[in-house]
Amino acid sequence: MAIVSSSINQSDSLDSRGKSRLVDPKFLKEDCKPIKEDSLRPKTLNEFVGQSELKEVLAISVKAALYRKEALDHVLLYGPPGLGKTTMALVLAQELGVKCRITSAPALERPRDIVGLLMDLRSKELLFVDEIHRLTNSAEELLYPALEDFRLDLTIGKGTTSKTRAIELPRFTLVGATTRPAAISSPLRDRFGITQRFGFYNLKDLQEIVKRSARFLELSMIDDASLEIARRCRGTPRIANRLLRRVRDFATVKCNKKLIDIDLVDESLKLHCVDERGLDQFDRRLLSLLASHGGGPVGLDTLAAALGEEPATLESVVEPFLLQIGFLQRTPRGRILTLQGQEHIECH
Numbered sequence: 001m002a003i004v005s006s007s008i009n010q011s012d013s014l015d016s017r018g019k020s021r022l023v024d025p026k027f028l029k030e031d032c033k034p035i036k037e038d039s040l041r042p043k044t045l046n047e048f049v050g051q052s053e054l055k056e057v058l059a060i061s062v063k064a065a066l067y068r069k070e071a072l073d074h075v076l077l078y079g080p081p082g083l084g085k086t087t088m089a090l091v092l093a094q095e096l097g098v099k100c101r102i103t104s105a106p107a108l109e110r111p112r113d114i115v116g117l118l119m120d121l122r123s124k125e126l127l128f129v130d131e132i133h134r135l136t137n138s139a140e141e142l143l144y145p146a147l148e149d150f151r152l153d154l155t156i157g158k159g160t161t162s163k164t165r166a167i168e169l170p171r172f173t174l175v176g177a178t179t180r181p182a183a184i185s186s187p188l189r190d191r192f193g194i195t196q197r198f199g200f201y202n203l204k205d206l207q208e209i210v211k212r213s214a215r216f217l218e219l220s221m222i223d224d225a226s227l228e229i230a231r232r233c234r235g236t237p238r239i240a241n242r243l244l245r246r247v248r249d250f251a252t253v254k255c256n257k258k259l260i261d262i263d264l265v266d267e268s269l270k271l272h273c274v275d276e277r278g279l280d281q282f283d284r285r286l287l288s289l290l291a292s293h294g295g296g297p298v299g300l301d302t303l304a305a306a307l308g309e310e311p312a313t314l315e316s317v318v319e320p321f322l323l324q325i326g327f328l329q330r331t332p333r334g335r336i337l338t339l340q341g342q343e344h345i346e347c348h
């Protein structure tokens with residue numbers, strides 16, 4: 001789907017081969033990307049910019065687990081895409097000095113996928129499951145005793161001759177990530193000892209992330225230029241890094257400038273139709289659609305059908321930022337365009 005693949009590259013952190021991958025946080029080269037791009041991911045809690053309350057909570061739990069020489073309690077991280085959930089799982093593994101196995105719920109469709117993964121885990125290791133709200137019922141049922149009692153209950157054979165065998169597992173930590181916490185079944189949700197929400201980043205933190213990434217990409221940038229990228233990245237580090245790379249492309253090809261200034265940022269982001277609030281063509285189409293319906297209310301399903309998008313994607317990927325900046329409101333009768341949203345659309 002055009003909007004998500006272009007503006008929010010979700011595949012960055014997912015397992016493209018449909019299997020899990022074992023990541024030693026010390027060697028992020030394994031993380032399927034060239035080393036320079038990988039190095040953009042912060043590796044320790046200290047390097048992780050922003051999300052201070054969440055970091056404090058996790059830092060205390062990590063220290064306590066290390067002190068008691070125990071596995072960290074299971075962690076559920078939720079929030080819009082690209083805010084650092086996968087990165088945080090790798091940071092936790094690094095802080096705990098263990099490896100992290102990364103997978104996503106759609107890759108765990110068959111019971112044997114999850115059995116294989118769980119039996120492969122070593123003591124205190126992290127298992128990161130992205131999109132955890134998409135686990136099948138059978139996968140969830142296998143997970144319950146694994147999470148609570150570190151035990152796998154396997155049924156061998158069929159019908160009256162079937163037997164249940166219990167296999168002991170090492171104590172491990174499940175880190176689940178989701179953009180849709182409400183879609184997680186409550187028995188699964190209840191098994192996470194630590195639940196933390198990722199919110200959009202503020203301008204100061206985003207500018208720091210842009211400057212840090214620019215350093216890793218060996219780009220010289222004046223402060224106004226990094227601030228401009230921070231303003232246009234929808235409060236999302238992944239988008240900040242993506243915009244920075246597009247600006248770098250533009251600087252290399254179009255003007256061969258060594259120092260990136262605000263004009264260069266402006267020109268290159270214009271080319272990608274990213275406006276001064278960070279909205280792209282898809283956001284503007286959504287707002288225009290609402291405007292053409294007298295500002296709403298318009299139901300989510302109607303909006304999704306008109307835009308050719310999944311309602312769940314609209315709700316969990318596109319809308320959160322528009323709600324955050326006050327361009328959109330959710331009401332029981334549907335979505336409403338605010339005055340600010342209306343004014344923005346009139347100027348574009």
Ligand SMILES: Nc1ncnc2c1ncn2[C@@H]1O[C@H](COP(=O)(O)OP(=O)(O)OP(=O)(O)O)[C@@H](O)[C@H]1O
Pocket residue numbers: 009010012013014040041042047048049050080081082083084085086087088130177209237238239241
């Ligand atoms: N706090 C941060 N400081 C610096 N860079 C960050 C931070 N959080 C995320 N990033 C950058 O943003 C990119 C996206 O982060 P990440 O893949 O962890 O997001 P996510 O929340 O797991 O998204 P998704 O759920 O879509 O996979 C990372 O490659 C990383 O470089």
